[in-house]
Amino acid sequence: MNSPAVLPFDELHVKEPRRVEPSVLDLNARALEQLLAAFSKLEQGTLPREPIAPSHAQLVTSEQPGYGKSHLIGRLFRELNGRATMVYVQPFQNSGTVFQSLMLAVVRELHYPVRQDAAPWEPSEPTQLDLLAHGVLAHLLADLVLMRREIETDDPVKWADYLRANALTAFNRGDKNDSWANLLRTQWDSFATLYQEALARRGVVLSSPRAWLRVLLAYAFHPFDQALRQACLDWMCAQPCATEEQERIGLRRAEAVDPEMSAEQGNDLCRSRITDLCQLARFHRPFVFCFDQTEVYGHQPALARSFGMVIAALVNEAVNHLTLVTSNQDPWVKRIALHIEHADLERFAQPPVTLEGITRKQAEELIQLRLRSWEVDAGAARRFADPRWLAELFPSTGFQMGARRFLQKCKERWQPELILPAPELGELYRQECEKLLANPKRHYFEPDALQWVVEIAARGVPGIEVERVKDERYCPVRWKTADAVCLFGFENGSHWRRWQSIAQYAVRRNERAHLPVKTIFFRTPGQRPVPGSGWVVAAEIEEAKRSHLHLVALTLDEVVALYAAKDLFAAAAQGDIPNTEEEVFVFLRMQLAPWWTRLGGAIASVPIVTAVPLMESLPAEVRQIVERARFLSLDEVIAQLAAPATREAVLTACGAIPAIKVHSHPNMTVLQWQTG
Amino acid sequence: MIDEEKPKKRSVKTKVFGPEEARTEVLAKLAAARAKGKLGFTTAKTAAAKCEVYDTILNALEAEQVVFVDRSKVKPKYFLREFQPPEQSSEAVAGKLLETVRKAHPTVFGQTELRKVLTTKEKPLFARALAFLIERGDLHALTYGKKELYLHYPSLGEQLAKPASCDETEPAALDPGALRDAYRRLVAQTRFPAIEIAALQREAGLAGGILRGWLLEEYQAGRVVLSAGDWSLSDEQTREGAIHDRGERFLLVRFHE
Numbered sequence: 001m002n003s004p005a006v007l008p009f010d011e012l013h014v015k016e017p018r019r020v021e022p023s024v025l026d027l028n029a030r031a032l033e034q035l036l037a038a039f040s041k042l043e044q045g046t047l048p049r050e051p052i053a054p055s056h057a058q059l060v061t062s063e064q065p066g067y068g069k070s071h072l073i074g075r076l077f078r079e080l081n082g083r084a085t086m087v088y089v090q091p092f093q094n095s096g097t098v099f100q101s102l103m104l105a106v107v108r109e110l111h112y113p114v115r116q117d118a119a120p121w122e123p124s125e126p127t128q129l130d131l132l133a134h135g136v137l138a139h140l141l142a143d144l145v146l147m148r149r150e151i152e153t154d155d156p157v158k159w160a161d162y163l164r165a166n167a168l169t170a171f172n173r174g175d176k177n178d179s180w181a182n183l184l185r186t187q188w189d190s191f192a193t194l195y196q197e198a199l200a201r202r203g204v205v206l207s208s209p210r211a212w213l214r215v216l217l218a219y220a221f222h223p224f225d226q227a228l229r230q231a232c233l234d235w236m237c238a239q240p241c242a243t244e245e246q247e248r249i250g251l252r253r254a255e256a257v258d259p260e261m262s263a264e265q266g267n268d269l270c271r272s273r274i275t276d277l278c279q280l281a282r283f284h285r286p287f288v289f290c291f292d293q294t295e296v297y298g299h300q301p302a303l304a305r306s307f308g309m310v311i312a313a314l315v316n317e318a319v320n321h322l323t324l325v326t327s328n329q330d331p332w333v334k335r336i337a338l339h340i341e342h343a344d345l346e347r348f349a350q351p352p353v354t355l356e357g358i359t360r361k362q363a364e365e366l367i368q369l370r371l372r373s374w375e376v377d378a379g380a381a382r383r384f385a386d387p388r389w390l391a392e393l394f395p396s397t398g399f400q401m402g403a404r405r406f407l408q409k410c411k412e413r414w415q416p417e418l419i420l421p422a423p424e425l426g427e428l429y430r431q432e433c434e435k436l437l438a439n440p441k442r443h444y445f446e447p448d449a450l451q452w453v454v455e456i457a458a459r460g461v462p463g464i465e466v467e468r469v470k471d472e473r474y475c476p477v478r479w480k481t482a483d484a485v486c487l488f489g490f491e492n493g494s495h496w497r498r499w500q501s502i503a504q505y506a507v508r509r510n511e512r513a514h515l516p517v518k519t520i521f522f523r524t525p526g527q528r529p530v531p532g533s534g535w536v537v538a539a540e541i542e543e544a545k546r547s548h549l550h551l552v553a554l555t556l557d558e559v560v561a562l563y564a565a566k567d568l569f570a571a572a573a574q575g576d577i578p579n580t581e582e583e584v585f586v587f588l589r590m591q592l593a594p595w596w597t598r599l600g601g602a603i604a605s606v607p608i609v610t611a612v613p614l615m616e617s618l619p620a621e622v623r624q625i626v627e628r629a630r631f632l633s634l635d636e637v638i639a640q641l642a643a644p645a646t647r648e649a650v651l652t653a654c655g656a657i658p659a660i661k662v663h664s665h666p667n668m669t670v671l672q673w674q675t676g
Numbered sequence: 677m678i679d680e681e682k683p684k685k686r687s688v689k690t691k692v693f694g695p696e697e698a699r700t701e702v703l704a705k706l707a708a709a710r711a712k713g714k715l716g717f718t719t720a721k722t723a724a725a726k727c728e729v730y731d732t733i734l735n736a737l738e739a740e741q742v743v744f745v746d747r748s749k750v751k752p753k754y755f756l757r758e759f760q761p762p763e764q765s766s767e768a769v770a771g772k773l774l775e776t777v778r779k780a781h782p783t784v785f786g787q788t789e790l791r792k793v794l795t796t797k798e799k800p801l802f803a804r805a806l807a808f809l810i811e812r813g814d815l816h817a818l819t820y821g822k823k824e825l826y827l828h829y830p831s832l833g834e835q836l837a838k839p840a841s842c843d844e845t846e847p848a849a850l851d852p853g854a855l856r857d858a859y860r861r862l863v864a865q866t867r868f869p870a871i872e873i874a875a876l877q878r879e880a881g882l883a884g885g886i887l888r889g890w891l892l893e894e895y896q897a898g899r900v901v902l903s904a905g906d907w908s909l910s911d912e913q914t915r916e917g918a919i920h921d922r923g924e925r926f927l928l929v930r931f932h933e
Contacts, residue, residue: 061868063870063901063903063904063905063928063930064903064904064905064906064928065904067903328906329868329870329905329928330905330906330909330910331906331909333866333868334906334909335909350867351867351868351869352867352868354868354869354870356901357901357903359898379720383750383751384750386747386750388747389747395896395897395898396896396897396898397898398897398898398899398932399895399896399897399898400898400901402903402904413750414750416749416750575906580821580908582821583821
């Protein structure tokens with residue numbers, strides 16, 4: 001019997017494309033080449049590049065689930081590491097705020113360390129946005145140096161080349177002792193017009209060039225000022241920021257985001273921000289937007305239509321990007337494409353990129369790769385890959401089967417005594433929760449996931465009538481119960497004026513209704529508290545919170561519990577689990593029952609929960625234990641810790657260590673150390 | 677006279693472990709193990725040369741049909757032919773399944789319930805036997821969501837006074853060239869290389885049974901690729917074109933072009 005902690009074939013699905021395992025090189029090599037060829041058109045010329053408009057979006061289809069769509073994305077991300085800014089976009093839920101959702105995904109990606117092996121909690125690591133901002137500033141300054149306007153140097157060509165080639169080091173991230181950084185900082189106002197002129201000379205058309213340059217400068221030159229950097233990110237996402245932060249960034253009043261802006265206006269602003277960012281990509285790297293799990297759109301025609309519109313808008317309006325859409329063939333043809341406008345469908349390249357199954361030769365290679373990564377000895381590996389067994393599975397050279405199906409066969413052969421019936425939905429849900437805990441990129445505020453829970457998962461709950469509403473300013477979803485109305489809003493920002501308006505709206509909304517009206521907003525760990533300390537309107541908001549405004553402060557475990565619901569549904573929609581979407585809905589209605597009660601009930605005096613900070617030494621200790629043992633169960637790690645820690649805390653710590661891969665299994669959770 | 681013999685050199689006789697010794701040992705151990713069989717003859721400490729001798733002899737004994745090797749598990753198990761465990765044939769397992777479903781008609785069975793009818797040794801042959809029964813038309817698969825339920829098709833046919841076979845048209849002969857042309861026309865229409873088998877059948881004007889049989893052979897030979905598609909999104913017409921093989925059902929086909 002093989003060791004229960006060695007699970008080389010347990011990973012059947014790719015949930016996080018950046019953590020994809022070593023791959024069989026020629027499996028789907030043609031599809032990968034097609035995508036790389038499409039991307040290479042964006043790399044023509046030297047920086048700063050000319051605007052390169054994409055001709056089409058690339059559609060990657062699979063004949064059945066398990067052919068490796070997400071794995072292909074992972075390989076593409078690996079190939080383009082250092083060459084592109086890659087954005088993985090989760091399905092959106094509100095057709096009225098699709099560009100806001102996309103911008104949120106873009107900004108989260110940009111505000112993440114460049115090095116794939118760097119942990120997100122290392123603030124000294126430059127982010128992708130640091131590189132972009134430094135690239136823009138360095139190239140513009142180089143243009144000024146070359147033009148010999150205002151800036152005199154001994155050798156303009158040499159210095160311009162230096163700035164272009166060493167954008168990050170040239171300014172030393174805004175260090176006060178750095179001469180180039182000082183020049184940029186101290187002379188900004190004098191040169192501001194020249195920078196904008198340089199942008200115009202290069203044909204870069206931005207909706208608000210002065211504001212963009214200010215925001216990029218503030219972000220790039222304040223690497224350790226988290227509040228200021230967050231304000232820059234808020235501005236990019238069309239979220240208002242405090243007056244004090246606006247002033248520190250150097251934004252004029254007209255350039256700041258209006259706190260009273262409607263959702264529609266915010267969406268339009270995000271649309272122009274995205275095209276602006278793609279313009280700025282000429283100074284750095286092209287973008288790759290990857291829309292995965294699109295099967296989820298198949299359940300809501302309006303969303304499918306909006307999705308098509310987003311893709312068409314990117315192709316039509318934005319430059320320097322490759323847009324990639326993945327889908328299983330049948331859901332795409334029979335459920336999604338049907339609802340997309342014909343003109344929008346024309347924006348997809350034809351024919352689509354299609355995936356292939358695995359052949360025997362590739363299967364043999366896959367076995368060796370998996371066994372090697374778990375350090376299985378050569379003899380056992382040879383016995384496992386018995387040619388007679390493989391010949392039974394693959395009767396001929398050209399015979400193909402889905403890679404996931406083959407891995408399932410391997411899993412059954414590796415530990416036949418551990419083969420259990422298909423896991424129950426409760427177990428699958430638990431596994432989704434564990435994966436989310438170990439994925440720090442998914443711990444942020446995701447308005448689409450939260451809206452999905454209260455709008456889609458709550459449908460069919462006895463006593464709750466769910467409606468999508470368009471006439472409510474802040475709240476797109478409404479619940480009607482026997483004795484109350486609940487309105488749900490999804491607000492990411494932390495501006496006092498906006499929250500004052502929301503508080504007033506909550507009170508006003510209640511006054512003109514027959515039934516009591518409760519307005520509900522979610523807050524996730526890491527978001528600033530509402531009301532903030534020192535807000536003049538704090539008393540007014542607190543008063544509203546006591547009566548009609550319910551701010552649900554989610555803990556990390558609660559965030560994960562809600563997001564996992566949507567992920568479980570997405571898995572069913574994609575055919576990754578054997579259960580139907582309807583079965584998942586029935587399960588979730590029961591699993592989330594305490595939530596229906598909590599959200600639909602009276603506002604309780606819920607204590608404000610702030611994020612529990614991760615024990616500082618925990619990631620380092622976990623890292624040490626797993627690196628030493630190579631692979632061991634989660635319980636074994638907990639037993640070896642100096643101080644007691646919960647499973648959730650250890651999994652969260654694992655999320656901060658990219659080298660640790662978490663394998664959730666019905667019997668145990670195994671942590672594997674991955675090198676290379 | 678005493679013959680003076682040259683003193684003989686005393687040589688140390690090393691015991692050579694050759695094929696003969698290995699053969700004798702293997703046969704003796706397997707005879708002693710009887711029906712229990714033996715998992716192997718070497719350990720991690722056995723010298724590489726000796727392992728090689730054992731491998732050669734075991735392969736030879738298997739080829740001579742003196743020894744039977746059970747490879748259903750990762751580690752092979754060896755038996756003398758006379759102690760070979762009774763082999764479970766797919767046909768026997770299929771017969772057992774069919775009898776259960778026939779007797780219980782019109783009760784329908786899921787895979788879990790059907791599997792329970794079989795013994796532990798018969799279970800590995802379940803998928804093959806089920807596919808065989810469906811392909812032969814003895815069982816009919818009904819779908820409920822993503823689950824599949826099975827009933828005894830001839831009994832249903834009798835009940836409905838309807839012939840069990842749906843292929844009433846005179847089967848046309850299959851022309852691979854014409855079929856490939858039909859496939860290309862459909863690919864040009866749909867822009868996807870994987871097309872529905874039912875659509876191909878209509879386009880080529882072939883009887884379903886002939887086309888499915890031919891495609892299954894081509895699939896085994898690696899000249900076409902069959903894939904599942906999405907059963908839950910398919911209409912009855914599309915499902916009728918499905919090919920069942922080794923517990924899987926395929927709705928789509930892609931030709932290697």
